[in-house]
Amino acid sequence: MIRLLFTIIAGVLLGGIVHLVSVLALPRIATQDAYSRLAPITKLNATTPLPLPDPSSAPLPFMDPAFAVAVCRYDLSGGPIKLTVPVSQAYTSVSFYTRNEVAYYAINDRSAGRKVIELDLMTEAQHAALPEDEDVTAADRLIIDSPGAAGLIVMKALAPEPGLMPQAQASLAASSCKVQTEPMPTRR
Amino acid sequence: MRLIFVTLLALILATVVGLGATWMTATRGTDLGTLTIGAWTARPKTGTADVDPYSRASIARSGELPVGTGDGVAFSATRDDRKQPLDGRCDVVVSGITPAARFWTLTLYDSRGRLVANSLQRYGFTSQEIIRGADGSFEVRVAARSRSGNWLPTGGIERYALVLRLYDTPVGVATRTQRDAPMPSVTTVGCP
Numbered sequence A: 001m002i003r004l005l006f007t008i009i010a011g012v013l014l015g016g017i018v019h020l021v022s023v024l025a026l027p028r029i030a031t032q033d034a035y036s037r038l039a040p041i042t043k044l045n046a047t048t049p050l051p052l053p054d055p056s057s058a059p060l061p062f063m064d065p066a067f068a069v070a071v072c073r074y075d076l077s078g079g080p081i082k083l084t085v086p087v088s089q090a091y092t093s094v095s096f097y098t099r100n101e102v103a104y105y106a107i108n109d110r111s112a113g114r115k116v117i118e119l120d121l122m123t124e125a126q127h128a129a130l131p132e133d134e135d136v137t138a139a140d141r142l143i144i145d146s147p148g149a150a151g152l153i154v155m156k157a158l159a160p161e162p163g164l165m166p167q168a169q170a171s172l173a174a175s176s177c178k179v180q181t182e183p184m185p186t187r188r
Numbered sequence B: 001m002r003l004i005f006v007t008l009l010a011l012i013l014a015t016v017v018g019l020g021a022t023w024m025t026a027t028r029g030t031d032l033g034t035l036t037i038g039a040w041t042a043r044p045k046t047g048t049a050d051v052d053p054y055s056r057a058s059i060a061r062s063g064e065l066p067v068g069t070g071d072g073v074a075f076s077a078t079r080d081d082r083k084q085p086l087d088g089r090c091d092v093v094v095s096g097i098t099p100a101a102r103f104w105t106l107t108l109y110d111s112r113g114r115l116v117a118n119s120l121q122r123y124g125f126t127s128q129e130i131i132r133g134a135d136g137s138f139e140v141r142v143a144a145r146s147r148s149g150n151w152l153p154t155g156g157i158e159r160y161a162l163v164l165r166l167y168d169t170p171v172g173v174a175t176r177t178q179r180d181a182p183m184p185s186v187t188t189v190g191c192p
Helices: A002-029 A034-041 A124-128 A132-140 A162-173 B002-028 B053-062
Strands: A047-049 A067-075 A081-086 A092-098 A103-108 A116-123 A142-146 A150-158 A176-179 B035-037 B040-042 B072-077 B091-096 B103-110 B124-126 B138-143 B150-153 B160-167 B185-190
Touching: A002 B002, A002 B053, A034 A067, A034 A150, A047 A162, A067 A081, A067 A162, A081 A092, A081 A150, A092 A116, A092 A142, A103 A142, A116 A124, A124 A142, A150 A162, B002 B053, B103 B150, B124 B150
Parallel strands: A116 A142, B138 B150
Antiparallel strands: A047 A067, A067 A150, A081 A116, A081 A176, A092 A103, A092 A150, B035 B040, B040 B072, B072 B160, B091 B138, B091 B185, B103 B124, B103 B160
């Protein structure tokens, strides 16, 4: 009897460890997470407009149907990424996600404070390799550090009424997301 | 022989308990870092880099992308103010005011996060589309059959979720109470 009780207690304790390990592992082993769903339908280091969600099909669950959405799936191993998103009439935002869907940074048109949201996305190592004076003169140049080499940039433009959706989509179509091909500016 | 049996029992128990608990928390979510105001719950921390492991697991499982904190915050409701589950065959009224935000959207989803088909192709409202009273408050009727005013069709499905997303808003990780964020009430007014 004692032995059975001991077995159950040991089983439950071990179960607790299994639970913790599986919760921590789940984001890494999930096959239907947002990145895996978007990977086949998006281009790497380029913007891809996502189809509008409708009842029969949606690229992701719980998408806001009032927004036009474009995604840039990035890989920084080839160099930093330069992102420009023109601001639409109503509301525009840019959100950054890691490979495992951690939203590490998001900015909207008002906090960007201009007609065009311009950002440089790089890994911490690439940021550290920037010439120092470049960093100082870069006050008007927003640099985002990506926690990992791969991830998602999600650009959204609001259509306050259904009739304004084409305008929202058009403003996202003018956005660009590409690897900076020119060599890093050198020290003067 | 007995030792093998006992060890096997402990291991099976561990697997069932451990994976069962993980499945429960990943599908139903936990109360960790939730902000509940009336019928609405939000997890503002899911939009930041210090999201808790349970939220990360449930995000990975469902396949959604959380709203980033610099963008906005999402409140969802699956029950009304009296804790009754939202039923698509009943009339539910969402009324009142929303917290300060540049824009907000109210959207209806089925339990798996898909939009619900209806003849109007109306899946939600934005703050600009909505018809308001003179005092700025609004009333949305969530019902299967057409209603006057702001009608949000349910398609007659049994269970649904309402998601109110606030964009460019001070509501977030620091918000605690109704006074910081006055959320609209959710009331079931009649069932056929």
